Amino acid sequence: xxxxxxxxxxYAITILTHQRQRLFQRPANAELMIETLFRYRDQGFFAxxxxxxxxxxIHALITPAIDQSxxxxxxxxKGGYSFAVRNQFPGEVWHSGCHEHRIRDIEDFAAxxxxxxxxxxxxSHTDYAFVHDKYAERINAIPSHLMRATxxxxxxxxxxx
Numbered sequence: 001x002x003x004x005x006x007x008x009x010x011y012a013i014t015i016l017t018h019q020r021q022r023l024f025q026r027p028a029n030a031e032l033m034i035e036t037l038f039r040y041r042d043q044g045f046f047a048x049x050x051x052x053x054x055x056x057x058i059h060a061l062i063t064p065a066i067d068q069s070x071x072x073x074x075x076x077x078k079g080g081y082s083f084a085v086r087n088q089f090p091g092e093v094w095h096s097g098c099h100e101h102r103i104r105d106i107e108d109f110a111a112x113x114x115x116x117x118x119x120x121x122x123x124s125h126t127d128y129a130f131v132h133d134k135y136a137e138r139i140n141a142i143p144s145h146l147m148r149a150t151x152x153x154x155x156x157x158x159x160x161x
Contacts, residue, residue: 008145010049010063010103011070012112015078018092022055029085030130033058036081038138046073047140049109052116053130054123059116061109063143074098106146 017023024030030053037060041048045068049061064073082093103109113132120128132139 008063008066008143009070010061010109010143010146012059012061012101012103012115013070013074014057014059014099015074016057016095016098018095020056020095023085023089023093024053024058024130025055027129029088032084033081034130034135036077036084038135040073040076040080041140045076047143048132048138049140049143050113050116050132052119052128052132054119054125059119061103061112061116063140063145070100074100103146106142109142109146 024033033053034051037048037051040046045065047063049063051058051060060077062070062073064070078094078098085093101112103112117131117133120131
C-alpha cells in the first residue's frame with residue numbers, strides 16, 4: 001500500500017529513458033512529455049514547480065497532493081507518457097525506477113530550481129525550449145510549507161524566479 005502523506009512535501013525527481021535513449025531529442029516527444037506533466041498537474045495529482053526535459057531524461061520539482069505518494073505521481077507521469085507515445089515508439093520508454101530528493105527548505109528548493117533552469121546550458125543547449133522558464137505562467141508557486149518552514153534568508157526569493 002502506498003504511503004499517504006500527513007503533510008505536504010516537495011521533491012526533485014529525475015526519470016531516465018530506457019538505456020538513456022535520446023527520445024526527447026525529437027521536439028514533438030519533448031512537447032508531449034511537457035503536456036503529460038501539465039495534464040497530471042491540472043488533474044490535481046501534484047503541483048509542478050519546475051522541470052526540464054533533456055534528450056534522455058527529465059527533472060521535475062513536484063509537490064504530490066496530500067492523498068498521492070511520490071511513487072504514484074512518477075507512475076502516472078511515466079505511464080501517461082508511455083501510453084501517449086506508444087504509436088510512435090513501440091519499445092521500452094523508461095528506465096525502471098527514478099531518483100527522488102526531498103526538498104528540505106527554501107534554499108534547497110532554490111538550488112534545485114536553478115539546477116533545472118541551468119541544465120540545458122551545461123549541455124550547450126542555448127535558448128532551450130523545454131524548460132520551465134518558457135512556461136512561467138503555468139508553473140506553480142513556491143510551496144507554502146517551505147515558506148513557513150524556513151527562517152528568511154536575504155536573497156533566497158530572488159534566486160527562485
